[in-house]
Amino acid sequence: MEHGADVIEELTGDHRVMDGLFEQLDVLEAGCIERKLLLDALTIELVRHSVAEEMHLYPAVREHLENGGVLADNEIADHDHVEEMLKDLEGRGADDRDFDRLVRELRTEVTAHFQDEEGDLFPRVRDGVHPYVLESLGKKVREAKKTAPTRPHPHAPSAPPADKLLAPGLGLVDRIRDYVTGRGQYPYPTARKRK
Template sequence: MGHGGNVIDELVTDHREVEELFTKIEELPPGHKDRKTYADQATIELVRHSVAEEAYLYPAVREHVAGGDALADKELEDHAQAEQIMKDLEGCDAGDAEFDRLVGMLMSEIRSHIADEEGNLFPRLRASCPPEQLDQLGDKVRQAKKTAPTRPHPAAPDKPPANKLLAPGVGMVDRLRDALSGRGKLE
């Protein structure tokens, strides 16, 4: 991912890409091996997206939006729940009985989170944050996604500065593991 535009446009495009992966999962029959590959691809994109939001979007929400602390805290809670589901899903194959339950929970959680961000948080941020700053945040988010982890790390810090310091190193290790294992690649 990395599309250009302000932070809201960037993140909405990410949301659409994840929804496309969810649709691919739903279109395949239970147990089909490609469902795991698409779930891994969704996890990779969601983790990168979440790390970038936690590093740049939510601090901006805290700074610019009235009631931003409560909004950002709720979003971080949503991320923590989704990240735990992704961590549990990581250990399942498409044929495992638990896979369908977990992927269903993940899709429900993420779809609810997306609806909340796009219907509530993004309009409020757009109304209260200068356009130049939204553009700068878009650039920062794109940069963060390039070095972000690709695997869920539920115990990792989710607030600056610790998350900004640790994410690139963890991301490098994750990308190496993905390259060696072929994770997220269709056969």
Template sequence: MGHGGNVIQELTTDHREVDDLFARIEALPGPDPQRRELADRLTMELIRHSVAEEEYLYPAVRRYVDGGDDLADKEIADHADVERMLKELEGCRPGDGRFDTLIMRLKNAVTAHVSDEESRLFPILADVCSADALEDLGEKVRSAKRHAPTRPHPSAPDTPSANKILAPGTGMVDRLRDALTGRGKQD
């Protein structure tokens, strides 16, 4: 969840963790219950990552990057699509055809989003921000991930100010629910 380094290093490491979770889900046979556990961990990581980006990365893109508003809006729209799929995935069980379909749709959407960030957005941000600004953003992103929700809330606002106000409380409720149900426990 928190790795260290500047914002680009932090988020890129998150991307590799998500890639690994997709691979682990796909490697298991259809009805294996561990696929549900891995899907829950995938959901938790994607939600925390998205909230942190919406709170800190995209405001920086808007501020420092020419055409940053359009870039940030596109990335936030990608997040909204992924969050809707994650909400739908919550109600699916491994072995259900919908589960596999949603995992594949999610993987395709997340892979495209990650590719866009890593090949286009991150290099632009690295060119226009100082090393200190990128380090500061990395710290803020790590902090946001610690307090972010762990479950999809597609109806929740996705603006930085709303996330900063609502995400810690929603995150606390989500983490309590996770603790009570054992959801997302590491092996």
């Protein structure tokens, strides 16, 4: 088996990347195009991360943890809410009068979700799941992110087996759309300090 980060290390690493993207958003001037480009980059990361969790982490939570079904359902409900927020932001430009407020609300929601996972769910998973399984899940999550959608699809199924069947197809369509439009095919903007 290929050695790499286990599922908790992989997902926590994703959290730090997204925290960094939120921090970059904070220092960009309101209304500038780089804010929209950075939000697109953040959306890509959030959607890929969420899909990978729903495909691999949450089924393991259901299987291995006491009350795992309730825990997984709560996490998926958080994802559904975030996807609705991302869908709302998707059609807005950085100069939209509600853009900054919606980004702040998104950050609040996502940060609370990360804190809940890292403070409660991940320790439970670490204690309740064999290290070999955690390592295997880490590899599966890395693979899932390669084919996962890159755009919010709030009405797509988020539970097995439908999610595992549909996610790669949605991901392919999203990546084709991204290629045609140029979305996500640029380096992340470098944050500039506000004046």
